[in-house]
Amino acid sequence: MELKICHLYPDVLNLYGDGGNIRCLTQRLKWRGIGAEVTKIPIGSKESLKGFDLIFIGGGQDFEQEVLLEDLHRGRDKELVAAVQDGMTILAICGGYQMLGAYYETHDGKRCDFVGALDLYTVGAKTRMIGNYMYKVDEKLGGFTVVGFENHSGKTRLGPGVEPLGKVLAGFGNNGEDGMEGAHFQNVFGTYSHGPLLPKNPDFADLLIKTALERKYGRAELAPLDDTLERAAHDEMCRRLEKHP
């Protein structure tokens, strides 16, 4: 067995520790004897997204946003819509998550059209939502708790076409108002938990691996791994956030 993983726009969507997620996926596949091949698709690449099993999209700085949008609107956007419809497993974080939505509107009313693969949009606010946070993933997806770090000024609103990924237990989530975090549609998982989300949320990492393997091979049982260190890091942050939400 093997998963072909695409790291989309690693040259501009790499804000803080995003590569940790790729590292986590490949190590967990390797430890189970499953092959992993990572392909980086930067700005300007003509390589097709077809043929991949899992796409990862990270978060970015405002500085490179124009460069990114130009590339996106040269056809990458339509390709992403098709990939989502086709059931591709996608993890999109922070800026990458917003990018899969319909548009982003700055707090002074300027609108940027995004990919439109997910029924959601984002509106910029003046204050940033920053800090460690925690959410509980929907029961259908496993009901596990995710800990992470969010740092965004955009407030994301979900349309009826997508489900929230989970409920906020501590922190802000999508917009700091409706108690929801992230989005889930087909096999797409969008979240504000930026940077190294997967290493200390092994349940989430394995959910992505399982989803991608099942799509490719019909069914997949994942051999258990020794996650003592991962769970220790996860549980300690849960305890901290329970004490000081």
Added chain:
Amino acid sequence: MSFRAFLAICLCRFLRGFSRLVHRGGTAMPGRWALKVCPDLLSVLARGVKTVAITGTNGKTTTARMIDQGFEDAGLSYFANRSGANLMSGITTEFVMNSTLFGKCKKEYAVIECDEAAAVGVFPQLMPELVVVTNLFRDQLDRYGEVTHTLENIRKALAGISQPIEVLLNADCSLTASLAEDTYHSYLFFGIDKGAVPSGKKSELSDASHCIRCKTEYEYDYITYGHLGGFRCPKCGYHRAEKPEYAVTDVTEQRPDGSTVVIGGVLMEPCVVDVNLPALYNVYNAVGAVAAMREMGIPDETAIAALGKFKCGFGRMEDFALGKGGAKVMLVKNPAGCNQVLDFLQNVKDRFVLVICLNDRAADGTDISWIWDADFEKLCELSGRLEKVIVSGDRAPDMAVRIKYAGVDPRFVETERDYEKLVSSLESEERPIYMIPTYTALLELREVLVKHCGGDEFWV
């Protein structure tokens, strides 16, 4: 001087005296209260003082200590904020302690390192004669925001200095060098020339991959580390200064305890220089410091000798007599600095113990995601020289996970969060020890190290 300023000075001195009575540093707190009484106190005190200010992401303290040594050896009347308190409050405290009660500074010169975000408030009051900008890297996103935001802050800080001054910029940092677009001040460059060191590979995680002017991807003639090197924009033509005023033309030797380099450039006859600290980032600090000392009128021989004898201490490659092989403490704050330390470890010949202390308090940055941008995978290239890794600090479990995913066998990873126990257990260690703490972890760890092995309090 106003009565408010007088009151503020009295209060500041009283609070400082009280702090020392109760064995605290009192480096920033007294100034904070004084500024509440008299918000423009620094401008009153800094008037007439010839100040060199050092700012930028990495290397501020080391560069300041090098200049400090040169000033001392040149016999100048000066003071410096050596404790590392580099915000408005700490800088104000330092000026108060070097002034009379009536606000007259007792020294002719000052060497002041200044936080890159605080500079915008500090510089207009400090009115330095010379500013050194060391470099700009991504750092503590939760506190500073994007690196271009920090750059704009420094631009504003310089624009706030109401007399034309000299500014020394790192030529190899495309972000820093762009400050020279301004025409009010005079800008001079320092850097490392092509061919001085073998060119590094273009990093996949560049902090400045696209042109600051037109957003086209840079091309590079050579790279020293991170995004530093001979950058060139193929579209708008923005490029590294061809002939910096001060340049390292050759790095002749890099040793575990220092480097030998040749410093020359447009304004300087080539000189062989011994730098007292190892690693390439300290070569940048050295050429920046030499440039600053020369521009302040210090003779070449004195400036060069200073680089071979200065002591940085305080967690910058600081040595402690711990265990049989000694311990070296190397502060890390961001991926760029951490990668330089990991590169340095590649050159360690003996088997060693590595201690990593990761905190996530306000001064460290509350977001520890950056440990995944630092290349800890390099620990697996040490071919058996890594005896074990001990993780510590508030976020020790996260560090343990990082090390595991880097490919280090978890059996070689221990956790010890109590610094007292950690240092005691290392007293019988046979191997040399390398300790890499984040800022607030350094403060606590160092206190325990000083207690066990001797050394100065941080404010001395």
